[in-house]
Amino acid sequence: xxxITYIAADGGARTLDIADxxxxxxxxxxxxxxxxxxxxxxxxxxxxxxxxxxxxxxxAAGAKSDMEAAMLDFAEGVTADSRLACQIFASAAIxxxxxxxxxxxx
Amino acid sequence: xxxxxxxxxxxxxxxxxxxxxxxxxxxAMPLAELDLLDTDxxxxxxxxxxxxxxxDESPVHYHANGRFGPYWSVTRYADIMAVDTDHARxxxxxxxxxxxxxxxxxxFILPMFIAMDPPKHDVQRKAVSxxxxxxxxxxxxxxxxxxxxxxxxxxxxxxxxDWVQRVxxxxxxxxxxxxxDFPWEDRRLLTYWSDMATADETVPGNxxxxxxxxxxxxxxxxxxxxxxxxxxAPPTGDLVSMLAHNPATRDMVPMEYLGNLILLIxxxxxxxxxxxxGGLTFMAANPDEWAKLRADPxxxxxxxxxIIRYQTPLAHMRRTxxxxxxxxxxxxxxxxxxxxxxxxxxxxxxxxxxxxxFMVDRARARQxxxxxxxxxxxxxxxxxxxxxxxxxxxxxxxxxxxIEIMGEPGRVPSAFVKGYTSLPVRIPA
Numbered sequence: 435x436x437x438i439t440y441i442a443a444d445g446g447a448r449t450l451d452i453a454d455x456x457x458x459x460x461x462x463x464x465x466x467x468x469x470x471x472x473x474x475x476x477x478x479x480x481x482x483x484x485x486x487x488x489x490x491x492x493x494a495a496g497a498k499s500d501m502e503a504a505m506l507d508f509a510e511g512v513t514a515d516s517r518l519a520c521q522i523f524a525s526a527a528i529x530x531x532x533x534x535x536x537x538x539x540x
Numbered sequence: 541x542x543x544x545x546x547x548x549x550x551x552x553x554x555x556x557x558x559x560x561x562x563x564x565x566x567x568a569m570p571l572a573e574l575d576l577l578d579t580d581x582x583x584x585x586x587x588x589x590x591x592x593x594x595x596d597e598s599p600v601h602y603h604a605n606g607r608f609g610p611y612w613s614v615t616r617y618a619d620i621m622a623v624d625t626d627h628a629r630x631x632x633x634x635x636x637x638x639x640x641x642x643x644x645x646x647x648f649i650l651p652m653f654i655a656m657d658p659p660k661h662d663v664q665r666k667a668v669s670x671x672x673x674x675x676x677x678x679x680x681x682x683x684x685x686x687x688x689x690x691x692x693x694x695x696x697x698x699x700x701x702d703w704v705q706r707v708x709x710x711x712x713x714x715x716x717x718x719x720x721d722f723p724w725e726d727r728r729l730l731t732y733w734s735d736m737a738t739a740d741e742t743v744p745g746n747x748x749x750x751x752x753x754x755x756x757x758x759x760x761x762x763x764x765x766x767x768x769x770x771x772x773a774p775p776t777g778d779l780v781s782m783l784a785h786n787p788a789t790r791d792m793v794p795m796e797y798l799g800n801l802i803l804l805i806x807x808x809x810x811x812x813x814x815x816x817x818g819g820l821t822f823m824a825a826n827p828d829e830w831a832k833l834r835a836d837p838x839x840x841x842x843x844x845x846x847i848i849r850y851q852t853p854l855a856h857m858r859r860t861x862x863x864x865x866x867x868x869x870x871x872x873x874x875x876x877x878x879x880x881x882x883x884x885x886x887x888x889x890x891x892x893x894x895x896x897x898f899m900v901d902r903a904r905a906r907q908x909x910x911x912x913x914x915x916x917x918x919x920x921x922x923x924x925x926x927x928x929x930x931x932x933x934x935x936x937x938x939x940x941x942x943i944e945i946m947g948e949p950g951r952v953p954s955a956f957v958k959g960y961t962s963l964p965v966r967i968p969a
Contacts, residue, residue: 463904473906479913481857482906497837504658504915508665510673538674 436524440467443537452524459520460481469535476520478502481509482539483519488532562586575606577951591884600868608642611877612831614885617891625914629857640956641879643859648753650799669789672923687714688930698969700946704962708816716808721778728860733759734809737802743953759799814959818851824945829900843900845927849908850898855861855883855958882909941968
């Protein structure tokens, strides 16, 4: 299990207990966490689950695939700490991770 | 044969006779003879059972004798997603035929970024995508709502009129004219060029190939004039100015400029138009859904996604295999045309529950294929959704009794643009 905190653009925070192996996008959708759309259902194919990973957790989040990098390239407001939430999977390694969701998933 | 007929009678008891006849034909014909590009299937809206059969019996299917040459049909949601996200092996390049089942004419290639592969695709897409940034969309929303309200204010009440002309075309044309800062009184040229760009010359009444090319060149001349006016002026937020000032696009050759213009005009035009029209027919056919939406207007954004799924305004997108690829147990060869049938994937029960039901409160309504997925996913999708949202908010506000459909819609004879030529409606007095 991993405790993941999602901070919305307006500052509101939600913390979820996510089962190992479930993506941060799926957990957000299943629990009504705002600010994540997940239009492609988790295939790194739409970039509507764009999140900013808090600096302390960026390495633990792992490396991006080529497809994720390609899709992020087209997203809005992308920075060095940008990831697609559908490509980050809960595990002990990221227990306590904090991610921020953008104003809109453009 | 008799047993099959009884099964279908039970399953499809409410089907209109034309669809029932198509269903019988779809299951009787040898699969090898099937050509989904036959425009009759589209103008009569009878393609549905053919796709059902393919999804079940031959989800990755080779048509050896298609009317424009051989091609593969991919009809299941998951396989379409796999092809759409595999741009390394499935090319969109115009020089290989482009993104429609019918090859782009190779003597009149319109280079547009939808029909390019990386790296050039990426550079050009990024030059254009700022037009639909969240900030720009917020500004556009104010303008679109004003325009929509004026259009609705002027609609006749208690008499039959054509929704396609008075609302769907008018609204999307005004939106496009705004995006391009196009001379307002000439805005119907945008509709005209969009329709001509996608017109199938084998359909009687449509322009011939040389006629279509001449029309495209007129479009180029008009926009070249706009370019020349704006290239030396300070940059403004409209698309022409953006293209003229961005280093990635300011040195485009004229045909590339025309290609990207046509992409944006077509992309922003009949797709949204046909979803606006389609939505009206779906609500009329599903009064319970209209009642749900009226009872809870906050469902409008979800309803918009469902409308876009149910309409699937572009029935397919095509790719060309760059290498041999195995898909669905079949061997696709390098150079083969591969057609992703979004209209079929959007009704695939393997991915979407009760796919043939129109449900305004459908869960995960955004997970449809209509905008495509991967690097070519529709760049204007939020703009389209916004226009549709505004239309439905206005309808909810003004017409609690809904809008009456007064006759059958006319449909576009195209296996690509899944749309309506006319829809007679009446606003109850």
